[in-house]
Amino acid sequence: MAELSTSTTIATIIASIILHLVPTSYSSRLIVDEWRDSPIPQSDIDLLEFPLNLEYLEAEFFLYGSMGQGLDKFAPNLTRGGPKPLGARKANLDPYTRDVIKQFAWQEVGHLRAIKNTVQGFPRPLLDLSTKSFAKTMDAAFGRPLSPPFDPYASSLHYLIASYVIPYVGLTGYVGANPKLQAAASKRLVAGLLAVESGQDAVIRGLLYEYALIKLHPYGITVAEFTNRISDLRNKLGREGIKDEGLIVPKKMGAEGQIGGNVLAGDEYSIGYARTPEEILRVVYGSGNESTPGGFYPNGADGRIAKSHLQHC
Template sequence: MAARSCLYALVLFLAFQSTMIQANIVLTPPQCRPVLASSLERIQFLLNLIIYKAEFFLRASTGRGIDDIAPGLVQGPVPVGATVAALDNDTRRIIEELGLICVGHISEVAGYGVLRAQLYSRVNSTLSPYTFTVGRFYNLSAELDNRLGGCGMKDEGLFVPLQLGAENRTTSNVVPADVNSLAYARYEREILGIVFGNGNATRPGAIFPAGFNGILFRRIVL
């Protein structure tokens, strides 16, 4: 009887474990699953977090908010209950600078996302005086950047194959990013090769025929 009882207990244990494994797979709560969203929607979501950081840092350090720094940049109600924090002067300056940096990020994420969204809405329009469309032009410029940068595909057109879309879920491409929705990084030599128009970071040309100023550029050239 003891052996049979142990066998029953083992069977019940295995059944319980199997049920728990299935529950973990099937009954994952919504908050633990990715939300299907467009690139523009992801930008809007991200902006909420950046706006929060900007308001937090600015109001804690100076008592002013984004509307005081950059009127009209964001929409929505003014934060309620924000007060200036008790900070020493050095800390206050650092926190204020962090807030100003966040305001700059909001401007960048908002002019760039909106610009690509506008281009996306006109993707099939002919780009006068040429005979090709906005989408084709953007694809060509992305291909050129990638070729001049020389470090693989880091710029993308307004449409991409599904396997290159955000989370492998979309072919629209308002924000260029990899399949994990992470922005591509370009480094100094890549950027120089693109803006010089020749793929060579040490040979100025195109829109910077005289090269760059600064120690970093001189170090690259030498």
């Protein structure tokens, strides 16, 4: 017992010396405490709150799609009394896809908590996740009404194509926000959110790429063409050039100009594209105008940035 006590004492002394020698940057506990004590500037707060709009949208779409119920059932405290989403329902998914989407759903709940643990945030905005809303987006992408109207909940492939519409927009926003952030806590949070959002987008694109040349029934349109049309629409709505690419592109647009397969989207250096909040609003409103609500946000998005544009309606 005396030997054990002596060994423990020596180990404690050595650990104490090492702790004092190791830079504080290696101690996550110290970093977290420092972040909590450091004020986050208002510009950071605005940029951190804005993505809540997208995170609410993704959380509700994935929760309902995989389990048939949303935040009001699984995390009602995160809604802060915001209105229930319109038209969201359980999708007709195969077991594998349902499992993947359920993982995404809980990840999005975590994202909401992470942001709200850092900034005050705002209640869930009114979201339109109805078949009609997605059908309108697909009609706009093809420049004509699809018959029958596109139903995101009809099958796994329908749902994955609909999912292609959502997470990518959010991740481009995180890429755009990161260099504008000032506080270490803000940068760490956005980097972490971007990592998982990018992973979700990669999984969705990977699953769709396997079926890229398969024609979606009953339209006779390949999965690749759906993604290309959706990306073209987002580029058009964003009004800032190419920041979106489908699953199959001209070879000159592929990685290093060497390949047409495009399972991950990126610029000429295969670096992720960046969007501003204004570009994102133009896309998710479906109007091409950050001051004209619609699309997935009938009453507009929330937060200081989004509201500053709504005041100019």
